[in-house]
């Protein structure tokens with residue numbers, strides 16, 4: 001590693017479930033860049049036990065927390081600050097789940113109890129994380145808080161279902177809370193809009209295999225991988241991006257500005 005962009009920085013990383021998870025790659029990259037952090041996930045996800053391996057590898061402690069529980073979050077932030085020895089410089093929110101997607105409920109026939117659960121886990125939890133950090137005054141000046149999102153917040157991808165609405169809400173929270181965090185605490189709040197990526201959450205979306213190939217062929221630079229995303233997160237946690245805030249940052253190999261690519265067009269052209 002040539003530069004240690006996060007040397008001396010402390011943080012919390014939410015959402016590493018297994019080695020495919022984007023948060024897992026972020027933890028590995030943050031460790032390589034000299035950061036110290038705690039790892040957290042929902043108590044139910046802990047049962048799979050994989051997180052302990054990552055904790056060992058990165059010299060981190062694991063603190064279970066359901067990101068929808070203010071009590072769990074307060075405990076997580078307090079303990080993290082104790083373990084790491086002071087205020088935090090970065091937080092990654094890498095959490096998403098829709099019960100309607102999981103159970104194959106169509107968007108025109110949503111179950112609203114499930115919708116509320118998914119909205120709470122995928123979107124409101126980001127407000128809860130921000131509010132906890134705000135009230136406990138957990139962040140150092142020029143700290144950086146990031147959440148991961150997807151372009152279905154702006155454009156229609158039918159099978160993304162109610163997650164599209166959750167992501168629109170999540171991105172709005174980054175702007176709204178980003179204002180307050182900027183003015184009063186000099187802390188950045190952004191979302192990264194990542195390419196489709198083969199993870200547990202990603203592959204839960206219907207037709208994901210075909211879609212990932214389509215996105216690959218549409219993107220001039222190809223799909224951004226989970227490792228690419230981790231590297232982008234490191235730059236946004238570092239001091240090199242101090243005045244980037246309240247942004248939704250597309251990290252997608254160019255997909256979001258494409259109309260159509262030659263590779264995709266070839267599949268619709270008649271042979272002459």
Ligand SMILES: NC(=O)c1ccc[n+]([C@@H]2O[C@H](COP(=O)([O-])OP(=O)(O)OC[C@H]3O[C@@H](n4cnc5c(N)ncnc54)[C@H](O)[C@@H]3O)[C@@H](O)[C@H]2O)c1
Pocket residue numbers: 014015016017018020021022023041042045065066067068093094095096097121148149150193194195196197198199200201202203
């Ligand atoms: N995979 C993709 O194609 C893709 C694309 C763009 C954005 N994203 C976003 O990236 C983020 C990470 O997803 P991933 O693809 O790495 O999948 P993943 O399944 O590895 O991660 C999702 C995480 O959310 C956690 N989680 C669920 N409920 C929780 C709760 N109540 N409290 C705390 N944690 C909870 C899960 O345990 C899991 O670790 C999500 O926000 C996802 O929407 C993913």
